[in-house]
Amino acid sequence: MILPLVVLAFCGRLVASAVITLPNGRISGREDIVTTGTTKWSIYSYLGIPFAAPPVGRLRFQPPVPPQNWPGTLECKSNNRKCYQVGMNDKYETEDCLYINVFTKEAPNTRASQPVMVIFYGGAFKAGAATTYFRKVQHFVREGIVVVTLNNRVGPFGFLSTGDNILPGNMGLKDQQLALKWVQDNIHLFGGDKSQVTIIGQSAGGASVSFHLLSPKSSGLFRAAIARSGSALSAFGYQQNAILNAYGIANEIFPNFGNKSSQELLIALQSATAQQIDNTADKYNVFGPVVEPVHEGAFLSSPFHELAQRPPANNVPVLTGITSEEAIGKAADLNAVRHSANVYDFHPENMVDSCMNVDESKRKEAGVKIHASYTQGKLADDLAAMIRYDSDGRYAKPVIKYAQLQSQFTPVYFYMFSYHGKRGNNNVFVEGAGRVGHAEDNLYMYMDPEDPSFTSQLPPADIRAAKQYSTLAMNFIKFLNPTPSKDPLFQGLTVPTVTPQKVSYLNIDANLQILTGPREPAYSSWVEIYKQYARAPFVCF
Structure with missing residues (x-):
């Protein structure tokens, strides 16, 4: 907790809690006083709000599901959680990582309709975390934009696929999608306007942005998109050897697994520890989105370049570069x-x-x-x-x-x-x-x-x-x-x-x-x- 205190010494002063009642329960955030020139103003940060149930046990490698309601008031004043990263060991890594952060200048229980900026992180679909505190986004907030950051699964936890309906893949993109639905349902409580959502990302985050442009499942969840240094056509945004990766990991952990069925692979890897899966990164460390087979929950089921040539599922303006x-x-x-x-x-x-x-x-x-x-x-x-x-x-x-x-x-x-x-x-x-x-x-x-x-x-x-x-x-x-x-x-x-x-x-x-x-x-x-x-x-x- 030393880093946030250092940040506050430069940028602001923690003065109070800020309480909001969500459909899932009450949360308590933090109010900080920030000085810009001679003007003092408040920024409210709500850090580590659950937007999905922990993707563990039978929910590992599955699409995210909404969280359970919680009793009392959930303290949301810090968020150090990171989804498991490929090739990195961090004490904050956890499978229980699907949390969202909101930064706003609107006090709780006030009526406002500010535009909203939802940030997807980069990291080649194998790293990244939404652990940023307000300092890096305070200028957006000051100018009347509600800022949202979120964690999504990466590496094998987010993109393992057997190329069939048993384990179709793209869980990390589906995490983002559920977070966007959470924004639609909740952002008005933070002074945001759900009809003015812009998604933004850099590198793998930029590719993620354009994947949402192409996905019918993301229809209506945003009105504009900013894709920086990445697109749905980026080679790093396509996992070409997904099935080999999945079976390679299974055989690394269970040496006699062989070429068993996808269902048996799913059961086996759901029984493994997260650390066992993470330890296979020395051999299996390239992950990313896949073209899913056609099924009801598919994020994308056609080659990305082919989709990009057709009218997009989400007909919104784009800023890219x-x-x-x-x-x-x-x-x-x-x-x-x-x-x-x-x-x-x-x-x-x-x-x-x-x-x-x-x-x-x-x-x-x-x-x-x-x-x-x-x-x-x-x-x-x-x-x-x-x-x-x-x-x-x-x-x-x-x-x-x-x-x-x-x-x-x-x-x-x-x-x-x-x-x-x-x-x-x-x-x-x-x-x-x-x-x-x-x-x-x-x-x-x-x-x-x-x-x-x-x-x-x-x-x-x-x-x-x-x-x-x-x-x-x-x-x-x-x-x-x-x-x-x-x-x-x-x-x-x-x-x-x-x-x-x-x-x-x-x-x-x-x-x-x-x-x-x-x-x-x-x-x-x-x-x-x-x-x-x-x-x-x-x-x-």
Whole structure:
């Protein structure tokens, strides 16, 4: 409990409890006094509210179910719980992890109708937790937005699948879905308007956002979506070897399990301890969403790329974007980058996306064209080109493609976060590559530009970039448009909408610009290579 006390010393003072009566029972949150300039205001935090029953015993690997009512008043003043993480050991890991947090400036029992922001975390679908206290989101709350964060299951607990109706998978996405239903049923009690919900996420959280756009089961649960550095077309958002993973884990724990039925696998793994399952991460550590078989509770039952080409299940506006060089972090180990480059120089077929479903006889030919999209020489002699390839392959191209497909049906706005500053704490540099890496923009989005505990050590340009980036999101949450008017903060610029033929975007840098064609010319090369070599149906892009 030391960390929250330190945060309060900088940002506010705990003054009282705040009690709200939910349909499941009473909860007691906390009221903190925050000082912004010369103004003091209250922020109310309700941390660790159950939105689902603990997914243990026979509920392990099953869709979440609503929680039981509780007697008395449940204290909701802290939440350190984390769902089991892959490859990490943390004393706060627990299967009993399905809790939600709400931050609002509205006192209990007051009538208000504020827009709502629901945050899904990143972490490659194998890590992440909603343990943030109010400090990182207080600027959203101050500006009249109710902020919701939540835990969802990750790794095998959230995404184990046998590819059939016994264990169809996607439990982690279904956790998010139940949390969104909880928001619809309860957020008015916190001063929020259930008809003004925006979902937002970065990386796997961004992919989650676009999965909800595609899922009919999420229909009516939100009115807008912000998907940052991830989409439903991201390769890391598709678990290609789900059945092998499931049976591998079973045989790791029960060496004589063999190839028994899915029902026997489910029973066996429900009988194992959580720690036994977690300990298999040394061999089985890649998890994520799957295409489920058709059944009543399915989250998605068609290849994701195919779904993205159709009118979305949720017809809402979208704000999406990327950083200027998502993979620049790899340049911290240039020897490893050079090693990968050497492999691709001699085996360009390895550059072909697993998503492409390329005929094996055409694989090398496709790889040569991908290689030529980045350099006319050797990648080992042009490490910036290697970095750009990694950025595009894992992050940029699936986000751009999804934006184009979605723009056929709803307004889509695109940005690139290119501002490199002190706050990003990233000194990695390769000539010819961008400067801002994956998740670096989180440090600007979730920083109150009016909080001196953040800003006192930062140059004015960092503070301005943070205000621009967070205001872009706030405007979209409130007005469904990131630049609803010509604002000096944005140099009088307004962000145009994307079309299938033209991706215009706001480049967020020391000087703002409206540009066209992010990640060109490589992106157009990928599109042509997919047209020539990829075999439909394919899941990702």
